Amino acid sequence: MAEAMLDAHFRANTIPDLPPLAPAPVTSNKVDESLLETRRQETRQEPQTSPQKTVVIQLPPKRQKAPPGTTTLRIIEALSSAVSLDSRLAAIDEACLAFDHRVNSVHDEEILAGADSVLIKHLAFLICKQCKEEKAQARQKTDSSDCNHHNSHPNSTAELNALKLEIGRTCEAIEMIYRCSLNTVASSFSRVSSELLPFLLDIIDGEIRQRRHRTFVNSGIDQDMSKILLPDNNDEDSSSIDTDDSFMWMHMADENTKNTRGRTRSESMSNEEAGNLALRKATKILGHFASVGVTTQPMAYHKGLISTLKRVIDMSNNLIIPREARLNALWVIANLACSAENMVMMVCAGLLDTLIKVSIPPSPDSDSLVENIDTLRANSIASRAILNLSWAPENKIPMSEMTKLIDALARMLNERTTHVLGSDTISILLEKRQNSAGALRNIAAAPHRNKLRLCIYKKGMLLTCLSDAARHDQDQGVRDRVFATAYNLACFDTAEIIVKHWTFMEMLVKEAAVISPETPTTAKGRDSTSMACRALRVLEMSISEDMETFDTLHCYLERARPHENETDAEISSHDIPKQIHVESSAEAARA
Numbered sequence: 001m002a003e004a005m006l007d008a009h010f011r012a013n014t015i016p017d018l019p020p021l022a023p024a025p026v027t028s029n030k031v032d033e034s035l036l037e038t039r040r041q042e043t044r045q046e047p048q049t050s051p052q053k054t055v056v057i058q059l060p061p062k063r064q065k066a067p068p069g070t071t072t073l074r075i076i077e078a079l080s081s082a083v084s085l086d087s088r089l090a091a092i093d094e095a096c097l098a099f100d101h102r103v104n105s106v107h108d109e110e111i112l113a114g115a116d117s118v119l120i121k122h123l124a125f126l127i128c129k130q131c132k133e134e135k136a137q138a139r140q141k142t143d144s145s146d147c148n149h150h151n152s153h154p155n156s157t158a159e160l161n162a163l164k165l166e167i168g169r170t171c172e173a174i175e176m177i178y179r180c181s182l183n184t185v186a187s188s189f190s191r192v193s194s195e196l197l198p199f200l201l202d203i204i205d206g207e208i209r210q211r212r213h214r215t216f217v218n219s220g221i222d223q224d225m226s227k228i229l230l231p232d233n234n235d236e237d238s239s240s241i242d243t244d245d246s247f248m249w250m251h252m253a254d255e256n257t258k259n260t261r262g263r264t265r266s267e268s269m270s271n272e273e274a275g276n277l278a279l280r281k282a283t284k285i286l287g288h289f290a291s292v293g294v295t296t297q298p299m300a301y302h303k304g305l306i307s308t309l310k311r312v313i314d315m316s317n318n319l320i321i322p323r324e325a326r327l328n329a330l331w332v333i334a335n336l337a338c339s340a341e342n343m344v345m346m347v348c349a350g351l352l353d354t355l356i357k358v359s360i361p362p363s364p365d366s367d368s369l370v371e372n373i374d375t376l377r378a379n380s381i382a383s384r385a386i387l388n389l390s391w392a393p394e395n396k397i398p399m400s401e402m403t404k405l406i407d408a409l410a411r412m413l414n415e416r417t418t419h420v421l422g423s424d425t426i427s428i429l430l431e432k433r434q435n436s437a438g439a440l441r442n443i444a445a446a447p448h449r450n451k452l453r454l455c456i457y458k459k460g461m462l463l464t465c466l467s468d469a470a471r472h473d474q475d476q477g478v479r480d481r482v483f484a485t486a487y488n489l490a491c492f493d494t495a496e497i498i499v500k501h502w503t504f505m506e507m508l509v510k511e512a513a514v515i516s517p518e519t520p521t522t523a524k525g526r527d528s529t530s531m532a533c534r535a536l537r538v539l540e541m542s543i544s545e546d547m548e549t550f551d552t553l554h555c556y557l558e559r560a561r562p563h564e565n566e567t568d569a570e571i572s573s574h575d576i577p578k579q580i581h582v583e584s585s586a587e588a589a590r591a
Helices: 001-013 032-043 069-080 085-097 105-111 114-148 154-175 182-219 223-229 234-241 250-253 271-290 295-301 306-313 324-335 340-348 351-358 369-389 392-400 403-413 423-445 449-454 462-471 476-489 495-500 502-512 527-542 550-560 585-590
Strands: none
Touching: 001 250, 069 085, 069 114, 085 114, 085 154, 085 340, 105 114, 105 154, 105 182, 114 182, 154 182, 182 271, 182 295, 182 306, 223 585, 271 295, 271 306, 271 324, 295 306, 295 324, 295 340, 306 324, 306 351, 324 340, 324 351, 324 369, 324 449, 324 495, 340 351, 340 369, 340 392, 351 403, 369 403, 369 423, 392 423, 392 449, 392 462, 403 423, 403 462, 423 462, 423 476, 449 476, 449 495, 462 476, 462 502, 476 502, 476 527, 495 527, 495 550, 502 527, 527 550
């Protein structure tokens, strides 16, 4: 590539014409031997200088790395012996500098040396010290209010800010070492999850409570009212509070709040940036754990994890929570929904309402490209989570009866364009359409009374959306899922309604018809054609001669001439739920 670029550079610059050579002087053929010998000696003593180059390439020096085992052991020893603030900051900065790479095998060696255990113990020490400082600050505020003294206790506040900074950096180091192989992640999870998961949830919940309280204070709400509206973290019933009531504070947030990313050095971070860093890295650690199949069930059933992730997603409006933390939480939800043991529980936990709100496309009034791209990514991940949850047979009935969910899936199915300009917006929209079509196909495999409910909802709105997608979508994957949905909807109870919907029948006939013998074999055997033929056969078997739509149906069948070699089997949950690799919004933008 470098040579090609240099050649193009040279071709772009024309070489100037050289001046004509002067005529060589006429000399005798006799050569002075002493003069030639002198010139030979000068040539041997003085090296020949090469002509001046037009382009000089200077390669950067190679990075010198110490052996991984030695570096890890030295860092582990420094973290274990660090007690004072300066020594702790120096040790954690050195750890972040050494662990910040993408070599899985080296991260495996770091965890094998015990880096995960030492960092988690260090995090436990910091959280314990933070709790102590918070209690001391609360006592100081109580004493000051009793004595009518109004001061901000700068020493205690500075200590808490420094501890929050350390906690964020420690979470960053833990996230780095979990960039290892999946087998190592699973092994570490089995050893440390019982202690690490409560710490991560406490960090996330504590930051959420602080931001809620700050929002209430800035909005002028008194302290007593804020206590009523802010549920206690330890309250077991707090996760069951309705989202619209428990998060009414989101509408009071400052619209000018900006999401800032943490810097590399600990000393340069503000209190807000340290909190954002802790939220991003804590949710990213959960994402690493959720990327392993064997960890999804214990994670989903861990007390408070689903409700905490739900709060992170719901709080992300108005940039109260960093967008990357929201994407990480959505990734965790989508991966947890891959486990068949979790699907029914997650639907009962009220996650569908949250996912429906996340599926709203970017606002045309928003001018932030980064914000709009992150919103599209959140839409795509939410559609994937809905697709995974629709795979369970027990979820088909409740999901088919949620009108808001059907509206959201129908809207995402036909989102082929967007006002957001970006290199990967087309692929994000395609993923969202494929996931939405797959979810509708799975939901349509419900009992007959639910099929009927779907067909008559809003006077056949779903049938119209499916027809529009089949007519205008160019992706064959979307079309295959659309026609599989049509086949799943076809039954004795819905036959007459479908036959009366002429755009839907035209869609089936056009796909099932064999235009000529020259039709490509790939077109005859594709899934969309097969599903269209099978849907028409179900309608033919469901409509009897005494029904008013009998003649209409047979007019369509004569035009379609479906294949005779198709078998009848309901297509339910064709796509096995897949896990998505966790990544930050910045990493996704680089991909």
